[in-house]
Each structure stands twice: as C-alpha cells, then as structure tokens.
Amino acid sequence: MIVTLALLSGCVSASVAAEPAPAGYREKAIAAITPRLKDPFSVKEMKVTKPYIERNSGVGNNGKWQVCATFYAKNSFGGYGPTVAFVTFSHGQVTDVGINSPQNYYTECAGAS
Incomplete structure (x- = not known):
C-alpha cells in the first residue's frame, strides 16, 4: 500500500512539473x-501572489497553477470591502476564477505583492 501511494504521488508531481508556470500571470489574473x-473601475490596491501549485482546492483544481489576489472593491452597498480571488491556470490560460470575502485567512495569499 505504501508503494502504491508513493507511485501515485510521483505521477502527480511529474505531470505538474511538465507544465511551466504561466507567463504574464499578474496581467491575466487582473483581466x-x-x-x-x-464595479470593475473601483479596484484599489490589488496584490497578486506568485503562481503556486494548488493542492487543496476541493473544486477540481488540484495540481494546477493558481494565484491569489487580494484587493478592495466596491460592494453592493457602495462601500469598499476586502476581497480575495483565486485564479487557476492550465497551459498558461485562465481556466477558473473564484471571488470570496476574506472571512478566513488564506495562507496562499500571504505573499501577495
């Protein structure tokens, strides 16, 4: 059983290593x-992390490149609130965008700049 797990984890690592990190990730994520x-024109202070391999998404994005963006934007009430977005890439192109309120601290977003 241990050998099987080691072989499976080796397959996942090999497939991820074969695809390079997305070029122009910051611009693609913002777009x-x-x-x-x-209100797309209300965005303030958007920070985007360097790409990392998602391992814990729970929505089928495991093993894909992802970035985390943190920013302030107008909400439905016209006020500014903190927002977190996760952008997933496959073969250098955006494949998924998830926008959340940062009710929880996301460790993936710690390096945003």
Missing part, C-alpha cells in the same frame, strides 16, 4: 477578475 466585479 480575469475585474469584469466579474460589481
């Missing part, structure tokens, strides 16, 4: 996030 906001 994918802003149209999904209530």
Whole structure:
C-alpha cells in the first residue's frame, strides 16, 4: 500500500512539473477578475501572489497553477470591502476564477505583492 501511494504521488508531481508556470500571470489574473466585479473601475490596491501549485482546492483544481489576489472593491452597498480571488491556470490560460470575502485567512495569499 505504501508503494502504491508513493507511485501515485510521483505521477502527480511529474505531470505538474511538465507544465511551466504561466507567463504574464499578474496581467491575466487582473483581466480575469475585474469584469466579474460589481464595479470593475473601483479596484484599489490589488496584490497578486506568485503562481503556486494548488493542492487543496476541493473544486477540481488540484495540481494546477493558481494565484491569489487580494484587493478592495466596491460592494453592493457602495462601500469598499476586502476581497480575495483565486485564479487557476492550465497551459498558461485562465481556466477558473473564484471571488470570496476574506472571512478566513488564506495562507496562499500571504505573499501577495
């Protein structure tokens, strides 16, 4: 059983290592996030992490490149609130965008700049 697990984890690592990190990830992430906001022109202080391999998404993005963006944007009430977005890439292109309120601290977002 231990040998099987070791072989399976080796397969996942090999497939991820074969795909390079997405080029132009910051620009692509911003372009994918802003149209999904209530007021795309209200974004302030957007910070984007370097790409990392997602291992814990729970939505089928495990093993794909992902970035975390943190920013302030207008909400439905016209006020500014903190927001977190996760952008997933496959073969250098955006494949998924998830926008959340940062009710929990996301360790993936710690290195955003």
